[in-house]
Each structure stands twice: as structure tokens, then as C-alpha cells.
Amino acid sequence: MTNEANPILEVKNLKKYFKTGKGMLHAVDDVSFSIRKGTTLGVVGESGCGKSTLGRTIIRLEPFTDGAVYYEGENVFEYNKKQVREFRKKMQLIFQDPYSSLNPRNTVYQLIAEQLVVNKVYKDKADLENRVRELMDIAGLAPRLVNSYPHELDGGRRQRIGLARALSMNPSFIVCDEPVSALDVSIQAQILNLLMDLQDQMGLTYMFITHDLSVVKHISDEIAVLYVGQLIEKAPSDELFKNPLHPYTKMLLSAIPVPSLESRSRKKEIIKGEVTNPIDPKPGCRFASRCKYCMSKCTEGDMELKEIEKDHFVMCRLFD
Amino acid sequence: MSSIAQNDNILEIKDLHVVYETDSETVYAVNGIDLSLKAGKTLGIVGETGAGKTTTALSILRLLPQDIGKITSGSITFNGQELLTLGKSEMQKIRGASISMIFQDPMTSLNPVNTVGDQIYESLMLHNDEHKSKKELEERVDAILESVGIPKTRKKEYPHQFSGGMKQRIVIAIALACHPAVVIADEPTTALDVTIQAQVLAMMSALRDQLGMAMILITHDLGVVAETCDDVAVMYAGEIVESGTVEDIFGHVRHHPYTEGLFGSIPSLGSDAKRLKPISGLMPDPTNLPTGCSFHPRCPYATEKCREEKPEARYFGTHFVACHLITGGEPKNDE
Amino acid sequence: MDSKTATVSVDIKKARKRRSKEIIRRFRKNKLAMVGLVIITIMILMAVFADVIADYEEGAIRQHSDQRLLSPSWEHPFGTDTYGRDQLARVVHGARVSLSLGVFTTVISLGLGGLLGAMCGYYGGVFDEIVMRLMDILLSIPTLLMAIAIVSALGPTVMNLLIAITISQIPVFTRVVRSSVLSVVGEDYIEAAKIGGSKDLHIILHDVLPNAIGPIIVQGTMSIAAMILLAAGLSFIGLGVQPPQPEWGNMLNQARDNMMTHPYLVIIPGICIAISAFSINLVGDGLRDALDPKLKN
Numbered sequence: 013m014t015n016e017a018n019p020i021l022e023v024k025n026l027k028k029y030f031k032t033g034k035g036m037l038h039a040v041d042d043v044s045f046s047i048r049k050g051t052t053l054g055v056v057g058e059s060g061c062g063k064s065t066l067g068r069t070i071i072r073l074e075p076f077t078d079g080a081v082y083y084e085g086e087n088v089f090e091y092n093k094k095q096v097r098e099f100r101k102k103m104q105l106i107f108q109d110p111y112s113s114l115n116p117r118n119t120v121y122q123l124i125a126e127q128l129v130v131n132k133v134y135k136d137k138a139d140l141e142n143r144v145r146e147l148m149d150i151a152g153l154a155p156r157l158v159n160s161y162p163h164e165l166d167g168g169r170r171q172r173i174g175l176a177r178a179l180s181m182n183p184s185f186i187v188c189d190e191p192v193s194a195l196d197v198s199i200q201a202q203i204l205n206l207l208m209d210l211q212d213q214m215g216l217t218y219m220f221i222t223h224d225l226s227v228v229k230h231i232s233d234e235i236a237v238l239y240v241g242q243l244i245e246k247a248p249s250d251e252l253f254k255n256p257l258h259p260y261t262k263m264l265l266s267a268i269p270v271p272s273l274e275s276r277s278r279k280k281e282i283i284k285g286e287v288t289n290p291i292d293p294k295p296g297c298r299f300a301s302r303c304k305y306c307m308s309k310c311t312e313g314d315m316e317l318k319e320i321e322k323d324h325f326v327m328c329r330l331f332d
Numbered sequence: 333m334s335s336i337a338q339n340d341n342i343l344e345i346k347d348l349h350v351v352y353e354t355d356s357e358t359v360y361a362v363n364g365i366d367l368s369l370k371a372g373k374t375l376g377i378v379g380e381t382g383a384g385k386t387t388t389a390l391s392i393l394r395l396l397p398q399d400i401g402k403i404t405s406g407s408i409t410f411n412g413q414e415l416l417t418l419g420k421s422e423m424q425k426i427r428g429a430s431i432s433m434i435f436q437d438p439m440t441s442l443n444p445v446n447t448v449g450d451q452i453y454e455s456l457m458l459h460n461d462e463h464k465s466k467k468e469l470e471e472r473v474d475a476i477l478e479s480v481g482i483p484k485t486r487k488k489e490y491p492h493q494f495s496g497g498m499k500q501r502i503v504i505a506i507a508l509a510c511h512p513a514v515v516i517a518d519e520p521t522t523a524l525d526v527t528i529q530a531q532v533l534a535m536m537s538a539l540r541d542q543l544g545m546a547m548i549l550i551t552h553d554l555g556v557v558a559e560t561c562d563d564v565a566v567m568y569a570g571e572i573v574e575s576g577t578v579e580d581i582f583g584h585v586r587h588h589p590y591t592e593g594l595f596g597s598i599p600s601l602g603s604d605a606k607r608l609k610p611i612s613g614l615m616p617d618p619t620n621l622p623t624g625c626s627f628h629p630r631c632p633y634a635t636e637k638c639r640e641e642k643p644e645a646r647y648f649g650t651h652f653v654a655c656h657l658i659t660g661g662e663p664k665n666d667e
Numbered sequence: 668m669d670s671k672t673a674t675v676s677v678d679i680k681k682a683r684k685r686r687s688k689e690i691i692r693r694f695r696k697n698k699l700a701m702v703g704l705v706i707i708t709i710m711i712l713m714a715v716f717a718d719v720i721a722d723y724e725e726g727a728i729r730q731h732s733d734q735r736l737l738s739p740s741w742e743h744p745f746g747t748d749t750y751g752r753d754q755l756a757r758v759v760h761g762a763r764v765s766l767s768l769g770v771f772t773t774v775i776s777l778g779l780g781g782l783l784g785a786m787c788g789y790y791g792g793v794f795d796e797i798v799m800r801l802m803d804i805l806l807s808i809p810t811l812l813m814a815i816a817i818v819s820a821l822g823p824t825v826m827n828l829l830i831a832i833t834i835s836q837i838p839v840f841t842r843v844v845r846s847s848v849l850s851v852v853g854e855d856y857i858e859a860a861k862i863g864g865s866k867d868l869h870i871i872l873h874d875v876l877p878n879a880i881g882p883i884i885v886q887g888t889m890s891i892a893a894m895i896l897l898a899a900g901l902s903f904i905g906l907g908v909q910p911p912q913p914e915w916g917n918m919l920n921q922a923r924d925n926m927m928t929h930p931y932l933v934i935i936p937g938i939c940i941a942i943s944a945f946s947i948n949l950v951g952d953g954l955r956d957a958l959d960p961k962l963k964n
Contacts, residue, residue, distance in 0.1 A: 058528075168614065196615075198380060198594065198610050199380075201610030202612075205610060223526065224599075226599040230599040264526065267529070269529075269533075270559070273578065273583070282530050286495055
């Protein structure tokens with residue numbers, strides 16, 4: 013999948029396994045993709061599919077098992093500790109939980125200034141304060157909140173602090189790990205709009221991890237669907253919603269409750285069973301046990317991600 | 333509601349006011365709501381964090397935090413019986429047996445040191461008025477587990493051995509063990525994945541029909557409401573701003589600006605619009621609610637009148653809206 | 668824009684001042700903690716100005732055979748002991764030994780144990796495993812027994828008593844600090860700090876410890892109290908501070924024989940031990956609450 017123009021990030025055969033008492037947990041299993049500069053890749057999947065681990069491994073918060081991640085042509089998995097620190101200025105993470113991701117003992121000012129202070133990227137105090145004020149403005153935080161503590165603020169404002177922090181080092185790539193799933197719908201929309209505006213203004217590239225397909229539709233240019241550590245389908249956003257190919261993607265789409273009455277009459281397809289155990293998975297398709305199209309060849313051999321239509325990749329034996 | 337015959341309603345809330353009082357402040361959590369739940373139907377209560385949804389549910393069961401949460405006025409009747417004046421032991425009998433509750437987080441609502449079978453057995457034991465034998469009760473446990481889709485062979489297992497979706501099924505099994513007439517489900521699927529949510533919601537609807545229960549479904553997800561509820565009440569800042577049948581709320585008539593805002597905020601699969609239309613601003617401070625209509629600081633259509641006067645409720649048949657902009661209909665009918 | 672910047676700058680300076688004021692205000696609002704603070708301050712002043720209150724040699728050490736076992740009076744407010752020594756002089760000079768033993772042993776064992784515990788909790792792995800098993804071995808020996816063993820091996824001096832008590836306390840602090848650090852290390856904001864490029868030491872000092880401080884303060888103050896008791900206990904059985912040097916514990920020991928006839932001889936040092944331990948605990952609880960910005964009131 014290197015046919016895309018100027019990818020800012022290329023992930024090649026990334027594997028991340030965890031040793032557990034019961035065997036090897038395949039959190040991320042041989043995943044490859046690339047993201048073009050200034051676009052958003054939505055990564056969708058249910059809990060335990062490895063989507064958060066994928067994001068965390070890419071920015072080297074977790075040690076990797078195998079594979080390579082090229083950021084602007086350089087393999088970040090070959091970086092040493094010092095280089096990783098440098099690289100993190102360009103690559104940031106926005107956390108899911110705006111409650112636990114902010115140090116409760118620090119004020120808004122301290123929180124936003126922290127990275128600037130640690131990396132010593134300001135001329136003098138006035139410069140630092142100026143920069144913090146500017147970041148608060150960008151993230152939509154009122155200047156009077158500068159001395160508040162995070163527990164005094166609501167979830168939306170806390171997430172704005174997280175965003176201001178992430179932007180403080182002028183990054184070019186941000187991994188957003190479920191940034192709106194802990195927020196109320198009306199606040200969710202505010203934050204999503206803000207993220208999209210910032211992308212337009214600053215040319216940011218996002219990897220947007222979520223379990224919510226309707227959120228990802230709005231913000232993504234391309235969408236990757238993960239199932240038990242594997243990338244099973246990847247396509248441009250519109251294409252994926254119009255023409256989902258993998259049976260899992262289809263059912264995932266039909267499972268979303270739609271806020272309209274037309275859907276009431278529609279007979280829902282409900283996926284039987286639950287997500288396959290990611291510990292030492294069997295060969296073949298990992299969705300096979302829940303799939304109604306399952307054939308004998310589905311449980312044999314290694315699966316491969318194939319380009320079925322232009323830019324539309326799918327990992328399913330139905331398309332052999 | 334004037335248009336609905338009184339005897340249809342199994343649970344009725346009238347002009348309920350609830351406050352949380354601490355030394356330093358008073359939180360006005362529920363401010364005069366009217367709700368009625370028809371037998372065998374599902375009522376959805378929609379709203380955001382702090383709207384007073386959970387407080388309403390806890391008030392029905394009289395489970396508000398002691399010493400802090402107080403019901404200051406109003407009435408809650410269940411089958412014509414006033415719940416707010418009942419004694420402790422009478423209320424205990426109603427809880428679980430006649431009205432039960434399903435909480436949001438299945439991880440914390442099960443006791444980790446007891447097997448799931450024991451936990452269901454216990455709730456049967458507590459309300460064992462017919463003095464059934466141990467064997468009969470054990471058979472009930474098996475039947476209940478099967479009814480929520482868990483093999484009875486797993487009843488000797490502990491909660492941690494089940495996945496999140498399975499745990500929520502067990503929580504539901506416990507709640508339904510005594511065939512309650514009313515089940516209050518507080519965000520029962522929020523902690524679950526969509527595919528599991530679809531399974532659990534389908535199962536709950538099936539069980540509701542099978543057992544003939546009435547259900548109050550508290551949620552922030554309008555999609556869930558559209559798919560499972562018969563009636564809907566939209567709550568904002570401790571008040572019901574709009575209510576009606578699901579057709580009223582999702583139909584193309586005039587809605588309360590807050591309801592409109594909620595719909596605009598949802599990223600929907602159907603629309604291709606790139607930008608969402610969020611409601612500006614934040615939930616009001618419940619210790620210091622705005623004057624007039626409590627939504628006016630966030631309302632794009634707010635006028636001087638909205639800032640000063642509380643809007644009268646207007647009825648359009650089953651549909652009810654409290655907004656100055658919406659005129660016509662009948663005023664509130666206080667029998 | 669310039670004027671705006673200026674206001675923000677002033678605001679931030681003000682906020683820092685406001686924060687320490689806020690901590691003091693919250694502490695002062697806690698009545699029990701204030702009572703504890705007043706009592707312990709009096710005790711400390713008493714120890715500091717012991718020489719002003721009574722001469723060490725003359726009052727606390729020299730025996731007066733003609734003044735044995737005198738009941739409390741204007742001349743001897745706390746009475747005199749079996750050797751005719753003024754009980755008040757011995758209590759105030761004993762306070763020096765008892766209180767400083769409690770504070771010193773706690774500070775040293777908190778320093779050493781805390782460092783080990785923080786490293787164990789933050790880094791984990793083999794280092795954690797080895798250190799914690801060593802601590803388990805130390806913890807499995809009863810504190811008193813171990814202190815007795817150390818003191819009897821090294822000889823009963825104040826210095827050896829201090830060493831014995833300190834060693835027995837290190838595993839306690841290692842455990843407490845480790846577990847409170849562990850509860851914080853899993854939080855997202857520690858990861859956020861890592862992503863921000865902070866170095867480990869900065870994260871431990873700036874993000875981990877301030878959030879883990881609550882249980883550590885409580886354990887610390889409880890430990891001061893417990894150490895005073897332990898020192899008193901060891902002195903009581905003759906392994907701690909040796910007579911004639913006064914210390915609350917050995918005062919109790921010496922008063923044993925006359926306990927029935929002259930109860931004030933045990934009551935007064937006993938009350939001193941109990942009150943100082945209790946008031947230190949009150950101060951600790953108050954400090955923990957005052958330092959937590961989440962508990963506003």
C-alpha cells in the first residue's frame with residue numbers, strides 16, 4: 013500500500029504481542045498502512061481489537077514486537093531514547109479520558125506550559141505566558157480559566173486542555189485515542205469541529221481511533237477496520253460507508269442505532285457471539301466463528317489484505 | 333397527561349423536585365417533572381450529563397444518597413400507590429420485586445466474590461414470598477440465566493470470568509429475576525461495544541414483551557431511543573423540555589430548540605455534511621440555574637421573554653413542548 | 668494584547684501565592700488538626716527550652732535522697748521519683764530524646780524507604796522484585812524483636828537505638844510509597860508527561876510523588892508516633908536510652924515499682940507519649956487534606 017502520494021506515516025507489518033499466562037496475546041498482528049500528510053485515518057474496532065495498542069506502539073509508548081514505522085521516511089523503531097524524545101515533539105497523543113489524563117495537582121497554566129518548560133522552547137517568562145495564552149485561545153479556553161484546576165472544569169474543557177497540550181510543541185501528527193467518547197453529544201460535536209478546523213489551519217495529520225463509526229465518518233478521509241489485531245478492511249471514508257465489503261464491517265454498520273424512525277421497521281442483523289479471543293488465535297479468518305458466510309477455506313492458512321477496487325482493501329476469502 | 337386514561341399508567345411522577353444539599357451549596361437536580369409510564373411500554377429519558385436522568389430514577393426507588401439527596405415536593409405513584417410516603421421496609425419489598433434497576437456499569441454492579449448463580453439466587457431469596465423450596469429456586473436461576481442467553485452450566489462461575497456484554501446480561505438477569513412490573517435501565521449499554529449493544533437491546537426488548545414489563549430506558553443516545561422506545565422525554569437541567577411518543581419526537585414537527593440541538597450534534601451516518609452543528613456553551617450550573625427558560629443561554633432563538641419568564645407547557649395531543657417559541661396547543665391540564 | 672499578557676502574568680503570580688495561602692487556609696479550617704498542631708508545638712517548645720525550664724544536671728540527673736517520691740506540689744508540679752529527681756525536669760528533658768528519636772528515625776527511614784519504594788513502583792521489573800522480597804524478609808521479623816536483636820548486638824546506646832528503629836521502619840515506607848506510586852503510575856497523565864518529553868526524575872518528582880503524597884504523609888506522621896512508642900518500649904525493657912538519662916519510656920520503667928502508691932509517676936510520662944502521638948496523627952490528617960486541591964472546602 014505504498015501507492016499513495018507523499019505518506020507522512022507508513023506502518024509496515026507491525027506486530028505487537030503481549031506475553032500472558034495463557035499464551036501470546038496478538039494485540040496487533042501484521043498491520044500495514046500509510047497516512048497521507050494533512051489527512052485523517054480513522055481506525056475503528058471494538059474493545060480489545062488492538063486499536064489503542066496500535067496507536068501507542070506507533071508513537072513508541074509501548075515496545076514493539078516486530079515491523080517498522082516510517083515517519084517522514086525515517087524508521088522510528090530504530091530511534092534511541094533521545095531521538096524518541098525529539099520525535100515526540102512532532103507526534104502527540106490525545107487521550108480518551110479527560111479526567112485521568114491531566115495531573116490533578118496542576119493548574120491549567122502549568123498543564124499547558126509543561127511541555128514547553130520541559131523541552132525549554134521559550135525565550136523568557138513573558139514568551140512562555142504568551143504562548144500558553146495563545147494555545148488556550150486556539151483550543152477555545154477562556155483566559156480566565158488559566159488558574160483553574162482540572163477537577164473544576166467539565167469534560168469538554170478538560171479535553172480542550174489535552175488538545176492545547178498536544179499542540180504546544182507544534183506537532184504535525186496527532187494520534188487521537190477516542191478523544192470524544194467520554195463526552196456528551198453536544199460537547200462531542202464542539203470538539204470534533206475544533207479538531208477539523210485545526211487540521212485545516214495547521215495541516216495536521218490525524219490517526220483517529222474510535223469505536224464509533226458515525227464519529228469516524230465525519231472526520232476521516234480513510235477508514236481502517238480492525239478485528240482481533242488484524243486490519244480487515246481499509247477504504248476511503250465514503251466508499252466504506254457506501255460499499256462495505258467485509259461481513260464484519262457490514263454488521264458493524266448495521267449495529268449502529270440510527271436516530272430516525274425509518275430504522276425501526278428495518279430488520280436488524282445482529283452478530284452472534286462475541287469477539288474472538290486474541291490469545292494464540294487459530295489460523296484463517298478471525299471472524300469466521302461469527303460469520304454467516306463462513307466456508308471451509310475460511311479457517312485455513314494465513315489471510316491476506318487484498319485490493320479489490322482502487323484503494324479499497326479487504327481481508328476476506330469471499331473475494332478470492 | 334389529559335389525553336391518556338389514568339388507569340393505563342403503571343408509574344406516574346407528578347411535579348417532582350429533588351435537591352442535593354451539602355454544607356456549601358444546593359444542587360437543583362430535578363425541578364418539577366411530570367412523567368408517566370404506561371404498562372408494557374418503554375419510556376426513554378434522553379439528556380446529557382447533569383440533566384437529572386439518574387436522579388429521577390433513584391428518586392423512584394428512593395435510593396438517593398442519604399442526608400444529601402432530598403425530594404422536596406411532588407409525588408410518585410406506582411399502581412396508584414404513593415411511593416414517597418412508604419416506610420423503609422415496605423419500600424424494600426417494592427424494590428427488586430416490583431420495580432428494579434439496571435445500572436450502567438456491569439463491572440461494578442456485580443459482587444466479585446460470589447458466583448453469578450448465587451447472586452441471582454440471593455435476589456430470588458429476598459423476595460421469596462411464596463416460600464418456594466431451594467430446588468425450585470435453583471431451577472428458576474437456571475431458567476433466568478438461559479433467558480438472557482447464558483448457558484446454565486456457567487452459573488458456578490464468578491463475574492470476572494465473563495466478558496463485559498455477558499456481565500451486563502447477568503445484571504439484567506438479576507434485575508428481572510422476580511418479574512418486576514417496572515424496570516429502570518440507566519444507560520444499560522453505554523459501556524458495551526455496538527455489536528454487543530445491539531444484542532443486549534434486542535434481548536431486553538424481547539424479555540420486556542415476554543414478561544409484559546414496563547421499562548424506563550435512560551440514555552444519551554437518540555439512536556437507541558429510536559430503536560427501542562415507545563415514548564420519549566427529553567430532559568434538560570432537571571426539567572422535561574419536550575415529551576411525546578417516539579413518532580412525535582422523531583417526526584417532522586416543531587421541536588424544542590434543545591431537542592433540535594441534540595439531533596444536530598449527532599454525527600449521523602445518513603448525512604454527508606462535514607461539519608456538525610453543536611449546541612454552543614455548556615450545561616448550566618445546577619446550583620445556580622438561569623432565570624426564565626433554563627436553556628436560554630445556549631438557545632440560538634432566545635428572546636427577552638425567554639430570559640425572564642418560564643415557558644408554559646403546551647400540549648399537542650400526546651406531544652408536549654415547553655418553549656415560548658411554540659404557541660398553540662393546549663395549556664397544561666392539572667385535572 | 669500587551670495589557671492582556673500583563674494581566675495573565677500577574678494572575679499567574681497571584682495564583683501561586685493564592686495556592687499556598689489556600690493550603691494554609693484549608694489546614695486552619697480543620698479544627699482537629701489545629702488542636703494537634705498547638706499541642707505538638709507546645710511539646711516541641713518544651714523540648715527546645717528544656718534547659719530554661721529546668722537544669723539538666725541538677726534537676727533531671729542528680730539524686731536527692733531527701734526528696735524521694737514527693738507528690739505533686741508547687742515546688743515539684745509533677746512530683747519526684749524514687750531517686751528524688753524532679754519529674755517535670757525529667758519529662759521536659761525526656762521530650763528532647765523521645766521527640767527527636769521519633770522525627771529522626773521517620774525522616775531517615777522515609778528518605779531511604781521512600782526512594783526505594785518510588786523506584787520499585789515506577790520502574791517495576793526485576794529490581795522491584797528483588798527489593799520487595801528483601802523487604803518482605805525484613806517485615807516478617809516482628810519490629811520489636813528485630814530492634815531488640817539489633818540493639819543487643821550493637822549495645823544499648825541512643826545511636827544504636829536510632830539505627831535499629833530506622834531499619835525496622837524502612838520496609839514499611841518502601842511498601843507504602845511503592846503502592847501509592849503504583850496507583851498513580853497507571854494514570855494517563857504520567858503517560859502524557861512521557862509523551863511531552865519529560866525525563867523520569869522530573870516525572871517522579873513532579874507528577875508521581877505529589878499525587879501519591881496523601882498516604883505517605885499519613886504513614887509518616889503515624890510513624891513518628893509509632894517510633895516514639897517503640898523507643899519508649901525499648902527503653903522500658905532496658906534496651907533503649909539508659910538511665911540516668913531521662914526518656915519517657917525508661918521513666919515509665921523506673922516508675923513501675925511505685926505505680927500503685929504513686930500513680931502520677933506513670934500517668935504523666937504515659938500521657939506525654941499518648942498526647943504527642945495523637946496530636947501528630949491529627950496534624951498528619953490535616954496536612955493530607957490541605958494538600959489535596961480536589962478537597963476544596
